[in-house]
Amino acid sequence: MMYSANMSTTEMQIYLKATAIIDYQHPTIQQLAQKLTSGDDKTTAQACFEWVRDYIYHSSDYQMNPVTCRASEVLAYKTGYCFAKSHLLAALLRANSIPIGCRLPIPGMKRCITYPMWKRKIT
Numbered sequence: 001m002m003y004s005a006n007m008s009t010t011e012m013q014i015y016l017k018a019t020a021i022i023d024y025q026h027p028t029i030q031q032l033a034q035k036l037t038s039g040d041d042k043t044t045a046q047a048c049f050e051w052v053r054d055y056i057y058h059s060s061d062y063q064m065n066p067v068t069c070r071a072s073e074v075l076a077y078k079t080g081y082c083f084a085k086s087h088l089l090a091a092l093l094r095a096n097s098i099p100i101g102c103r104l105p106i107p108g109m110k111r112c113i114t115y116p117m118w119k120r121k122i123t
Contacts, residue, residue: 015099022102024091026072033095041098048092056085 018025024033036047057064057079064079071091074080080088086102093100 012099015101016094016097018094021070021087022090022094023070023072024095026075026091028075029072029088029091029095032075033092036092037096041096044096045093045098048089048096052085052089052092056080056088058082058085 023029032051033048036044036051038044038047055078056074059065059067059079059081064077066073066077066079068074068077068080068084069087071088074084074088083102090100090102
């Protein structure tokens, strides 16, 4: 597996850590991550992305509550705004040892542009 040109393996470790928001150590996230694991990182990443896209409802589009943020909350309630959905995706990927970070939205933008940024080149 090839890493981004300007980052060492040690620097990549920050993109594998559990946080208060990307709480991939939560048992339900671990179970789902294991279910979505396949033979290689690219296929696993695609399966994780598609699962979040297909099974987590956008809170605004479906007028759902509560407003979630933590990855385990998003999974429990099956709803979240785009930033919350990206937290779940990041948690699923980190649980599968695929380093990932989250990009913050740009102030002043009319549309939500929060999305995960790949920190590892998948070949």
